[in-house]
Amino acid sequence: MIHVHRYLLTAVAAVAALAVLVPAAGAGTTFPPAPAVVSPVALTPAQTTAQALTPALTPAPTPAPVSDQVLNLKDALTLAEKHSLQLQVAALQVPKARIALDRWKAAGATGGSALALGLQMRYGVSLPSDDTTAAALRRSYENTLEQAALGLEVARQSLRLAVTKAYVEWQKADALVAAQQAALTRAQAQAELAGKALAAGTAAHYDVVQAGAQVSAQKAAVAAAQAGRDTARLTLERLAGSPLNPGLRPEPPDPEPSSTLDPATPEAPAPDPAEDLIEKALKQRPDVAAGKLTVQAREADLDMLGQYFPADDPIVAGARLAIQEAALNLEATQADIRLQVQQSLLVIASARERLAALADGEAQSREALRLAQLRFEAGTATSVEVVGADAAVSGATAAHIQALADLAAARATLQQAIGDL
Numbered sequence: 001m002i003h004v005h006r007y008l009l010t011a012v013a014a015v016a017a018l019a020v021l022v023p024a025a026g027a028g029t030t031f032p033p034a035p036a037v038v039s040p041v042a043l044t045p046a047q048t049t050a051q052a053l054t055p056a057l058t059p060a061p062t063p064a065p066v067s068d069q070v071l072n073l074k075d076a077l078t079l080a081e082k083h084s085l086q087l088q089v090a091a092l093q094v095p096k097a098r099i100a101l102d103r104w105k106a107a108g109a110t111g112g113s114a115l116a117l118g119l120q121m122r123y124g125v126s127l128p129s130d131d132t133t134a135a136a137l138r139r140s141y142e143n144t145l146e147q148a149a150l151g152l153e154v155a156r157q158s159l160r161l162a163v164t165k166a167y168v169e170w171q172k173a174d175a176l177v178a179a180q181q182a183a184l185t186r187a188q189a190q191a192e193l194a195g196k197a198l199a200a201g202t203a204a205h206y207d208v209v210q211a212g213a214q215v216s217a218q219k220a221a222v223a224a225a226q227a228g229r230d231t232a233r234l235t236l237e238r239l240a241g242s243p244l245n246p247g248l249r250p251e252p253p254d255p256e257p258s259s260t261l262d263p264a265t266p267e268a269p270a271p272d273p274a275e276d277l278i279e280k281a282l283k284q285r286p287d288v289a290a291g292k293l294t295v296q297a298r299e300a301d302l303d304m305l306g307q308y309f310p311a312d313d314p315i316v317a318g319a320r321l322a323i324q325e326a327a328l329n330l331e332a333t334q335a336d337i338r339l340q341v342q343q344s345l346l347v348i349a350s351a352r353e354r355l356a357a358l359a360d361g362e363a364q365s366r367e368a369l370r371l372a373q374l375r376f377e378a379g380t381a382t383s384v385e386v387v388g389a390d391a392a393v394s395g396a397t398a399a400h401i402q403a404l405a406d407l408a409a410a411r412a413t414l415q416q417a418i419g420d421l
Contacts, residue, residue, distance in 0.1 A: 097141070193376070278338050354399075365389070
Protein backbone atom coordinates (compact mmCIF):
# COMPACT_ATOMS: atom_id res chain seq x y z
CA MET A 1 0.00 0.00 0.00
CA ILE A 2 1.31 3.42 -0.94
CA HIS A 3 1.42 6.23 1.59
CA VAL A 4 2.24 9.81 0.61
CA HIS A 5 3.98 12.01 3.18
CA ARG A 6 6.02 15.21 3.21
CA TYR A 7 9.35 15.13 4.93
CA LEU A 8 11.68 18.12 5.39
CA LEU A 9 14.12 17.13 8.13
CA THR A 10 17.52 15.77 7.23
CA ALA A 11 16.79 15.93 3.52
CA VAL A 12 17.73 19.60 3.44
CA ALA A 13 21.38 18.76 3.99
CA ALA A 14 21.34 16.16 1.22
CA VAL A 15 19.71 18.51 -1.26
CA ALA A 16 21.96 21.45 -0.38
CA ALA A 17 25.05 19.32 -0.87
CA LEU A 18 24.26 18.93 -4.54
CA ALA A 19 23.61 22.61 -5.15
CA VAL A 20 27.26 23.57 -5.31
CA LEU A 21 28.33 21.09 -7.96
CA VAL A 22 28.99 23.68 -10.64
CA PRO A 23 31.43 22.70 -13.42
CA ALA A 24 34.47 24.80 -13.99
CA ALA A 25 35.03 26.93 -17.08
CA GLY A 26 38.17 27.65 -18.72
CA ALA A 27 42.04 27.31 -21.47
CA GLY A 28 48.86 26.34 -19.11
CA THR A 29 51.42 27.65 -17.65
CA THR A 30 54.75 29.24 -18.16
CA PHE A 31 55.82 27.33 -15.10
CA PRO A 32 55.68 23.64 -14.27
CA PRO A 33 52.55 22.57 -12.39
CA ALA A 34 52.45 24.18 -8.97
CA PRO A 35 52.76 21.71 -6.11
CA ALA A 36 49.45 20.89 -4.51
CA VAL A 37 48.75 22.74 -1.30
CA VAL A 38 46.75 21.56 1.67
CA SER A 39 43.05 22.16 1.14
CA PRO A 40 40.13 21.62 3.53
CA VAL A 41 39.65 18.11 2.12
CA ALA A 42 42.39 15.81 0.83
CA LEU A 43 40.85 13.54 -1.76
CA THR A 44 41.12 12.11 -5.23
CA PRO A 45 38.30 11.16 -7.58
CA ALA A 46 39.31 7.53 -7.17
CA GLN A 47 38.22 7.52 -3.52
CA THR A 48 34.92 5.73 -3.16
CA THR A 49 34.16 5.23 0.52
CA ALA A 50 32.44 7.81 2.65
CA GLN A 51 35.03 7.42 5.40
CA ALA A 52 37.87 8.26 2.99
CA LEU A 53 36.07 11.43 2.02
CA THR A 54 35.70 12.73 5.59
CA PRO A 55 37.05 16.33 5.64
CA ALA A 56 39.94 17.38 7.82
CA LEU A 57 38.47 20.52 9.34
CA THR A 58 41.74 22.37 9.84
CA PRO A 59 42.64 25.80 8.51
CA ALA A 60 44.73 26.06 5.36
CA PRO A 61 48.42 26.77 5.95
CA THR A 62 49.63 30.34 6.07
CA PRO A 63 51.41 31.23 2.81
CA ALA A 64 55.16 31.30 2.97
CA PRO A 65 56.64 34.77 3.41
CA VAL A 66 57.25 36.50 0.11
CA SER A 67 60.84 37.57 -0.37
CA ASP A 68 62.12 40.37 -2.59
CA GLN A 69 58.54 41.59 -3.11
CA VAL A 70 57.87 38.79 -5.61
CA LEU A 71 54.67 36.75 -5.48
CA ASN A 72 55.10 33.42 -7.22
CA LEU A 73 52.32 31.22 -8.57
CA LYS A 74 52.55 28.74 -5.72
CA ASP A 75 51.94 31.47 -3.13
CA ALA A 76 49.09 32.94 -5.18
CA LEU A 77 47.39 29.53 -5.31
CA THR A 78 47.89 29.06 -1.57
CA LEU A 79 46.29 32.44 -0.85
CA ALA A 80 43.33 31.63 -3.08
CA GLU A 81 42.72 28.21 -1.54
CA LYS A 82 42.83 29.75 1.92
CA HIS A 83 40.57 32.76 1.29
CA SER A 84 38.26 31.88 -1.63
CA LEU A 85 34.64 32.23 -0.55
CA GLN A 86 33.49 29.92 -3.34
CA LEU A 87 35.82 27.19 -2.10
CA GLN A 88 34.72 27.72 1.50
CA VAL A 89 31.07 27.27 0.51
CA ALA A 90 31.90 24.07 -1.38
CA ALA A 91 33.93 22.80 1.57
CA LEU A 92 31.00 23.30 3.95
CA GLN A 93 28.90 20.80 2.04
CA VAL A 94 31.20 17.93 3.01
CA PRO A 95 30.77 18.20 6.81
CA LYS A 96 27.06 18.87 6.30
CA ALA A 97 26.73 15.61 4.39
CA ARG A 98 28.87 13.82 6.96
CA ILE A 99 26.66 15.15 9.78
CA ALA A 100 23.53 13.89 7.99
CA LEU A 101 25.08 10.43 7.68
CA ASP A 102 26.22 10.42 11.30
CA ARG A 103 22.80 11.52 12.55
CA TRP A 104 21.17 8.71 10.63
CA LYS A 105 23.61 6.21 12.14
CA ALA A 106 23.04 7.63 15.63
CA ALA A 107 19.30 7.20 15.18
CA GLY A 108 19.84 3.49 14.75
CA ALA A 109 20.12 3.49 10.94
CA THR A 110 16.37 3.86 10.58
CA GLY A 111 14.11 6.49 9.13
CA GLY A 112 14.25 7.46 5.50
CA SER A 113 12.76 10.92 5.32
CA ALA A 114 15.66 12.27 3.28
CA LEU A 115 15.43 9.51 0.71
CA ALA A 116 11.65 9.77 0.62
CA LEU A 117 11.77 13.51 0.03
CA GLY A 118 14.35 13.03 -2.71
CA LEU A 119 12.06 10.59 -4.48
CA GLN A 120 9.15 12.99 -4.06
CA MET A 121 11.11 15.87 -5.58
CA ARG A 122 12.38 13.82 -8.53
CA TYR A 123 9.37 11.68 -9.34
CA GLY A 124 6.41 13.19 -7.51
CA VAL A 125 6.08 10.41 -4.94
CA SER A 126 7.60 9.59 -1.55
CA LEU A 127 7.70 6.32 0.31
CA PRO A 128 7.13 6.01 4.04
CA SER A 129 10.36 5.90 6.01
CA ASP A 130 9.36 2.52 7.44
CA ASP A 131 9.38 1.03 3.95
CA THR A 132 12.85 2.25 2.91
CA THR A 133 15.64 -0.22 3.50
CA ALA A 134 18.73 0.52 5.55
CA ALA A 135 20.96 -0.40 2.60
CA ALA A 136 19.18 2.08 0.32
CA LEU A 137 19.43 4.81 2.94
CA ARG A 138 23.13 4.22 3.53
CA ARG A 139 23.78 4.29 -0.21
CA SER A 140 21.86 7.56 -0.49
CA TYR A 141 23.73 9.27 2.36
CA GLU A 142 27.13 8.03 1.22
CA ASN A 143 26.41 9.05 -2.37
CA THR A 144 25.57 12.56 -1.16
CA LEU A 145 28.80 12.68 0.85
CA GLU A 146 30.91 11.59 -2.10
CA GLN A 147 29.14 14.07 -4.38
CA ALA A 148 29.93 16.88 -1.94
CA ALA A 149 33.59 15.88 -1.73
CA LEU A 150 33.88 15.63 -5.52
CA GLY A 151 32.12 18.97 -5.83
CA LEU A 152 34.78 20.47 -3.59
CA GLU A 153 37.53 19.05 -5.80
CA VAL A 154 35.81 20.44 -8.92
CA ALA A 155 35.61 23.85 -7.25
CA ARG A 156 39.25 23.64 -6.17
CA GLN A 157 40.51 22.82 -9.66
CA SER A 158 38.31 25.52 -11.16
CA LEU A 159 39.76 28.05 -8.73
CA ARG A 160 43.34 26.95 -9.43
CA LEU A 161 42.79 27.30 -13.17
CA ALA A 162 41.30 30.78 -12.80
CA VAL A 163 44.11 31.90 -10.48
CA THR A 164 46.80 30.47 -12.75
CA LYS A 165 45.39 32.24 -15.80
CA ALA A 166 45.00 35.49 -13.84
CA TYR A 167 48.60 35.19 -12.67
CA VAL A 168 49.73 34.66 -16.27
CA GLU A 169 47.84 37.81 -17.30
CA TRP A 170 49.54 39.71 -14.48
CA GLN A 171 52.91 38.40 -15.66
CA LYS A 172 52.14 39.46 -19.20
CA ALA A 173 50.99 42.92 -18.14
CA ASP A 174 54.07 43.41 -15.98
CA ALA A 175 56.34 42.34 -18.85
CA LEU A 176 54.56 44.74 -21.19
CA VAL A 177 55.17 47.60 -18.75
CA ALA A 178 58.88 46.78 -18.73
CA ALA A 179 58.89 46.62 -22.54
CA GLN A 180 57.13 49.98 -22.87
CA GLN A 181 59.48 51.59 -20.37
CA ALA A 182 62.45 50.27 -22.35
CA ALA A 183 60.90 51.75 -25.49
CA LEU A 184 60.48 55.08 -23.70
CA THR A 185 64.16 55.04 -22.75
CA ARG A 186 65.07 54.43 -26.38
CA ALA A 187 62.77 57.24 -27.53
CA GLN A 188 64.29 59.67 -25.05
CA ALA A 189 67.79 58.71 -26.16
CA GLN A 190 66.77 59.27 -29.80
CA ALA A 191 65.32 62.70 -28.93
CA GLU A 192 68.56 63.67 -27.24
CA LEU A 193 70.54 62.40 -30.21
CA ALA A 194 68.31 64.34 -32.62
CA GLY A 195 68.92 67.54 -30.64
CA LYS A 196 72.67 67.04 -30.84
CA ALA A 197 72.48 66.25 -34.55
CA LEU A 198 70.48 69.44 -35.16
CA ALA A 199 73.11 71.47 -33.33
CA ALA A 200 75.80 69.81 -35.40
CA GLY A 201 73.94 70.51 -38.61
CA THR A 202 73.48 66.86 -39.54
CA ALA A 203 69.72 66.75 -38.87
CA ALA A 204 66.70 68.90 -39.57
CA HIS A 205 64.30 70.48 -37.13
CA TYR A 206 61.71 67.95 -38.32
CA ASP A 207 63.85 65.15 -36.86
CA VAL A 208 63.76 66.82 -33.45
CA VAL A 209 59.97 67.29 -33.63
CA GLN A 210 59.46 63.71 -34.73
CA ALA A 211 61.63 62.37 -31.90
CA GLY A 212 59.77 64.54 -29.36
CA ALA A 213 56.42 63.27 -30.60
CA GLN A 214 57.65 59.71 -30.20
CA VAL A 215 58.63 60.41 -26.59
CA SER A 216 55.15 61.79 -25.83
CA ALA A 217 53.46 58.82 -27.48
CA GLN A 218 55.65 56.40 -25.62
CA LYS A 219 54.86 58.03 -22.26
CA ALA A 220 51.18 57.47 -23.00
CA ALA A 221 51.94 53.83 -23.89
CA VAL A 222 53.72 53.35 -20.57
CA ALA A 223 50.75 54.79 -18.68
CA ALA A 224 48.36 52.48 -20.54
CA ALA A 225 50.55 49.47 -19.82
CA GLN A 226 50.68 50.37 -16.13
CA ALA A 227 46.89 50.62 -16.03
CA GLY A 228 46.67 47.18 -17.63
CA ARG A 229 49.04 45.79 -15.03
CA ASP A 230 46.96 47.29 -12.21
CA THR A 231 43.80 45.78 -13.67
CA ALA A 232 45.41 42.34 -13.97
CA ARG A 233 46.65 42.61 -10.41
CA LEU A 234 43.16 43.50 -9.14
CA THR A 235 41.71 40.48 -10.95
CA LEU A 236 44.22 38.18 -9.28
CA GLU A 237 43.57 39.87 -5.94
CA ARG A 238 39.83 39.24 -6.30
CA LEU A 239 40.38 35.55 -7.04
CA ALA A 240 42.88 35.23 -4.20
CA GLY A 241 40.25 36.67 -1.86
CA SER A 242 42.84 38.75 -0.03
CA PRO A 243 44.50 42.13 -0.64
CA LEU A 244 48.02 41.94 -2.02
CA ASN A 245 50.92 44.06 -0.89
CA PRO A 246 51.11 47.02 -3.31
CA GLY A 247 54.82 46.40 -3.79
CA LEU A 248 54.40 42.82 -4.98
CA ARG A 249 55.46 41.86 -8.49
CA PRO A 250 54.99 38.58 -10.35
CA GLU A 251 57.85 36.35 -11.33
CA PRO A 252 59.11 37.10 -14.85
CA PRO A 253 57.89 34.70 -17.54
CA ASP A 254 60.23 31.88 -18.44
CA PRO A 255 61.75 33.01 -21.76
CA GLU A 256 62.15 29.44 -23.01
CA PRO A 257 59.44 27.30 -21.39
CA SER A 258 59.44 23.56 -21.85
CA SER A 259 57.20 20.79 -20.61
CA THR A 260 56.61 17.10 -21.21
CA LEU A 261 53.01 18.12 -22.00
CA ASP A 262 54.16 20.22 -24.95
CA PRO A 263 54.40 18.91 -28.51
CA ALA A 264 57.79 17.34 -29.09
CA THR A 265 60.77 19.63 -29.60
CA PRO A 266 64.43 18.68 -30.21
CA GLU A 267 65.30 19.43 -26.56
CA ALA A 268 62.09 18.11 -24.95
CA PRO A 269 60.90 14.50 -24.55
CA ALA A 270 57.97 13.34 -26.64
CA PRO A 271 54.62 13.97 -24.91
CA ASP A 272 51.93 11.43 -24.18
CA PRO A 273 49.66 10.93 -27.20
CA ALA A 274 46.40 12.84 -27.01
CA GLU A 275 44.42 9.65 -26.48
CA ASP A 276 46.58 8.73 -23.49
CA LEU A 277 45.97 12.14 -21.95
CA ILE A 278 42.24 11.83 -22.61
CA GLU A 279 42.16 8.40 -21.00
CA LYS A 280 43.99 9.80 -17.99
CA ALA A 281 41.52 12.69 -17.75
CA LEU A 282 38.50 10.39 -17.86
CA LYS A 283 39.96 8.34 -15.02
CA GLN A 284 40.80 11.17 -12.63
CA ARG A 285 38.56 14.15 -13.40
CA PRO A 286 36.27 14.70 -10.38
CA ASP A 287 33.33 15.81 -12.53
CA VAL A 288 33.45 12.48 -14.37
CA ALA A 289 33.39 10.65 -11.04
CA ALA A 290 30.48 12.86 -9.92
CA GLY A 291 28.59 12.06 -13.12
CA LYS A 292 29.04 8.34 -12.55
CA LEU A 293 27.74 8.70 -9.00
CA THR A 294 24.66 10.47 -10.33
CA VAL A 295 23.97 7.59 -12.71
CA GLN A 296 24.34 5.14 -9.83
CA ALA A 297 21.97 7.20 -7.68
CA ARG A 298 19.28 7.22 -10.38
CA GLU A 299 19.69 3.46 -10.83
CA ALA A 300 19.19 3.06 -7.07
CA ASP A 301 16.00 5.13 -7.37
CA LEU A 302 14.72 2.75 -10.03
CA ASP A 303 15.51 -0.27 -7.85
CA MET A 304 13.63 1.28 -4.93
CA LEU A 305 10.60 2.35 -6.95
CA GLY A 306 10.47 -1.00 -8.72
CA GLN A 307 9.69 -2.64 -5.40
CA TYR A 308 6.43 -0.67 -5.03
CA PHE A 309 5.26 0.11 -8.57
CA PRO A 310 4.66 -2.13 -11.60
CA ALA A 311 7.15 -1.95 -14.47
CA ASP A 312 4.67 -0.13 -16.73
CA ASP A 313 3.82 2.53 -14.12
CA PRO A 314 4.63 6.15 -15.17
CA ILE A 315 6.66 6.55 -11.97
CA VAL A 316 8.98 3.73 -13.03
CA ALA A 317 9.13 5.09 -16.57
CA GLY A 318 10.19 8.45 -15.17
CA ALA A 319 12.96 6.76 -13.17
CA ARG A 320 14.24 5.08 -16.34
CA LEU A 321 14.28 8.45 -18.13
CA ALA A 322 16.21 9.93 -15.20
CA ILE A 323 18.88 7.26 -15.67
CA GLN A 324 19.11 8.05 -19.38
CA GLU A 325 19.39 11.77 -18.63
CA ALA A 326 22.20 11.22 -16.11
CA ALA A 327 24.02 8.94 -18.56
CA LEU A 328 23.74 11.52 -21.36
CA ASN A 329 25.04 14.26 -19.07
CA LEU A 330 28.01 12.05 -18.19
CA GLU A 331 28.65 11.39 -21.87
CA ALA A 332 28.52 15.12 -22.60
CA THR A 333 31.02 15.79 -19.81
CA GLN A 334 33.38 13.19 -21.24
CA ALA A 335 33.05 14.68 -24.74
CA ASP A 336 33.83 18.14 -23.37
CA ILE A 337 36.94 16.80 -21.67
CA ARG A 338 38.11 15.17 -24.88
CA LEU A 339 37.65 18.49 -26.71
CA GLN A 340 39.47 20.43 -23.96
CA VAL A 341 42.50 18.15 -24.16
CA GLN A 342 42.66 18.25 -27.97
CA GLN A 343 42.20 22.02 -28.16
CA SER A 344 44.81 22.65 -25.48
CA LEU A 345 47.35 20.52 -27.32
CA LEU A 346 46.68 22.43 -30.53
CA VAL A 347 47.08 25.80 -28.80
CA ILE A 348 50.32 24.63 -27.17
CA ALA A 349 51.72 23.51 -30.52
CA SER A 350 50.71 26.79 -32.17
CA ALA A 351 52.19 28.89 -29.36
CA ARG A 352 55.52 27.08 -29.53
CA GLU A 353 55.70 27.59 -33.29
CA ARG A 354 54.91 31.28 -32.82
CA LEU A 355 57.60 31.61 -30.17
CA ALA A 356 60.20 30.10 -32.47
CA ALA A 357 59.25 32.46 -35.30
CA LEU A 358 58.97 35.50 -33.05
CA ALA A 359 62.42 34.91 -31.56
CA ASP A 360 63.95 35.33 -35.03
CA GLY A 361 61.73 38.27 -35.89
CA GLU A 362 62.54 40.12 -32.68
CA ALA A 363 66.28 39.64 -33.19
CA GLN A 364 66.02 40.94 -36.75
CA SER A 365 63.97 43.97 -35.71
CA ARG A 366 66.52 44.90 -33.07
CA GLU A 367 69.30 44.64 -35.63
CA ALA A 368 67.29 46.84 -38.01
CA LEU A 369 66.90 49.43 -35.24
CA ARG A 370 70.62 49.39 -34.53
CA LEU A 371 71.43 49.97 -38.19
CA ALA A 372 68.83 52.75 -38.45
CA GLN A 373 70.37 54.51 -35.44
CA LEU A 374 73.85 54.24 -37.00
CA ARG A 375 72.55 55.66 -40.26
CA PHE A 376 70.89 58.55 -38.40
CA GLU A 377 74.09 59.31 -36.54
CA ALA A 378 75.91 59.32 -39.85
CA GLY A 379 73.36 61.72 -41.32
CA THR A 380 72.10 59.27 -43.95
CA ALA A 381 68.70 58.55 -42.35
CA THR A 382 65.92 60.56 -40.71
CA SER A 383 64.13 60.13 -37.40
CA VAL A 384 61.22 58.64 -39.30
CA GLU A 385 63.32 55.61 -40.14
CA VAL A 386 64.50 55.24 -36.55
CA VAL A 387 60.99 55.65 -35.13
CA GLY A 388 59.65 53.03 -37.54
CA ALA A 389 62.39 50.58 -36.64
CA ASP A 390 61.77 51.19 -32.94
CA ALA A 391 58.03 50.56 -33.37
CA ALA A 392 58.87 47.24 -35.05
CA VAL A 393 60.96 46.25 -32.02
CA SER A 394 58.12 47.16 -29.65
CA GLY A 395 55.63 45.17 -31.72
CA ALA A 396 57.88 42.11 -31.87
CA THR A 397 58.49 42.25 -28.13
CA ALA A 398 54.77 42.54 -27.36
CA ALA A 399 53.99 39.61 -29.67
CA HIS A 400 56.63 37.49 -27.96
CA ILE A 401 55.18 38.30 -24.52
CA GLN A 402 51.68 37.45 -25.75
CA ALA A 403 52.85 34.12 -27.16
CA LEU A 404 54.41 33.22 -23.83
CA ALA A 405 51.13 34.04 -22.08
CA ASP A 406 49.13 32.00 -24.59
CA LEU A 407 51.40 29.01 -24.03
CA ALA A 408 51.08 29.40 -20.26
CA ALA A 409 47.28 29.58 -20.41
CA ALA A 410 47.08 26.56 -22.71
CA ARG A 411 49.25 24.53 -20.36
CA ALA A 412 47.05 25.42 -17.39
CA THR A 413 43.95 24.42 -19.32
CA LEU A 414 45.51 21.10 -20.32
CA GLN A 415 46.54 20.37 -16.73
CA GLN A 416 43.01 21.13 -15.52
CA ALA A 417 41.50 19.10 -18.37
CA ILE A 418 43.38 15.97 -17.32
CA GLY A 419 42.80 16.62 -13.61
CA ASP A 420 46.41 17.46 -12.72
CA LEU A 421 46.08 21.14 -11.83
